[in-house]
Amino acid sequence: MDSRRFRLAIINFSILFYALAGCALWADQVTLKNGDRVTGKIVKKDGDSLTVKSDLMGDVTVKWENVTAVQSDDPLVVVLPEGKTVKGKLSTSADTVEIATESTTEKAPLPSVTVIRNAAEQQHYERFLKPRISDLWAGYIDFGLALARGNASTTSMTTAFNATRATKTDKTTLYLNQIYGKATVNGRTDTTAQAVRGGWGYNRNINKRLFVNAFNDYEYDRFQNLDLRFVLGGGVGYSVIKTERSQLDLIGGLAYNREKFSYSLNNVGVSNVRNSAEAFWGDDWSYKLTGATSVKQAFRMFNNMTTSGEYRMNFDLGLATSIRKWLSWQITYSDRYLSNPALFRKKNDVLLSTGVRVSFAK
Numbered sequence: 001m002d003s004r005r006f007r008l009a010i011i012n013f014s015i016l017f018y019a020l021a022g023c024a025l026w027a028d029q030v031t032l033k034n035g036d037r038v039t040g041k042i043v044k045k046d047g048d049s050l051t052v053k054s055d056l057m058g059d060v061t062v063k064w065e066n067v068t069a070v071q072s073d074d075p076l077v078v079v080l081p082e083g084k085t086v087k088g089k090l091s092t093s094a095d096t097v098e099i100a101t102e103s104t105t106e107k108a109p110l111p112s113v114t115v116i117r118n119a120a121e122q123q124h125y126e127r128f129l130k131p132r133i134s135d136l137w138a139g140y141i142d143f144g145l146a147l148a149r150g151n152a153s154t155t156s157m158t159t160a161f162n163a164t165r166a167t168k169t170d171k172t173t174l175y176l177n178q179i180y181g182k183a184t185v186n187g188r189t190d191t192t193a194q195a196v197r198g199g200w201g202y203n204r205n206i207n208k209r210l211f212v213n214a215f216n217d218y219e220y221d222r223f224q225n226l227d228l229r230f231v232l233g234g235g236v237g238y239s240v241i242k243t244e245r246s247q248l249d250l251i252g253g254l255a256y257n258r259e260k261f262s263y264s265l266n267n268v269g270v271s272n273v274r275n276s277a278e279a280f281w282g283d284d285w286s287y288k289l290t291g292a293t294s295v296k297q298a299f300r301m302f303n304n305m306t307t308s309g310e311y312r313m314n315f316d317l318g319l320a321t322s323i324r325k326w327l328s329w330q331i332t333y334s335d336r337y338l339s340n341p342a343l344f345r346k347k348n349d350v351l352l353s354t355g356v357r358v359s360f361a362k
Helices: 002-025 119-129
Strands: 028-032 037-046 049-054 058-063 067-071 076-079 085-093 096-100 105-109 115-117 137-148 152-166 170-185 188-205 210-221 226-242 246-265 268-288 293-304 311-322 327-338 348-361
Touching: 028 049, 037 058, 037 119, 076 096, 076 119, 085 105, 115 119, 137 327, 152 188, 152 348, 210 246, 226 268, 246 293
Parallel strands: none
Antiparallel strands: 028 037, 028 067, 037 049, 037 115, 049 058, 067 085, 076 085, 076 115, 085 096, 096 105, 137 152, 137 348, 152 170, 170 188, 188 210, 210 226, 226 246, 246 268, 268 293, 293 311, 311 327, 327 348
16 A cells, blocks of 8 residues: 555656646746746847746746847747847847747847747737727726715716727827716705816827827816817827836927806896917826826816916826726816806816726727
């Protein structure tokens, strides 16, 4: 019995040994200058970094300048210094990388390799080159609700929609925000908040940092007596910061603004339409605080060029923390300032809301 157990243990150990050896045999290997080895599957080389997916450590990113040897078991797409793209298995000899294609072997100095992609990354890259209009959309839907019941009955609801389609050459954004509130006290019901904002924006890249911008905004606010604000404009933007973790864009340009206000004065309905040219400037900033939490901020100042001294300001700040891949908790602060509001109305409107966010991507 003891000898049988011993033979069984030897067999199990052998199976485990060969399984582990097989995993190591079929894994890609990256050797660093300090002698360390990273084993897994090569994902991509983008810029000056190489990403390897390890079963034990997840995604591991190393500086390409620290890589002395590369060995891949699966074919990879490699872009050589002259811009030539080849596909094959990688190996290195001294300071030279060799790509074994189906018909030949390409060679290049290891430090000069500009891009490496696995099959999934290459498919993702090609999808960005010639996407359909229905592809690459990503965004979110926010929902917030506040209720009170008792001596007073109040209901407040906020919703927001944002969708962005970003390609290698441009970015299209659609958005819609809404707030509605009502209160019932002593049997009388009144609306306490009612506003809708929406529009679209389009950025076209000139180079990696510089882009041109066009946008069209619409706004309705019952308690500002604003029937409709229509804004059409465009300008130029520059990405001051552009990393995986943060991006800061500065933007400025010109816009046309048409506003229609309606209110009652001495029991007589009054309609006021204002048309003006505006010069605008501002910024868009995003920052990833942690793997789960990110913050976004946008600011616009619109200076009235038709009536000197008048202006309006938009400021938005949002924080979102992921609960699941598709679900987050968000808090949003929004401020709208108008230097020349309708008669008897305040200049500043502030909205603070929180609730759930459902994200989507296509």
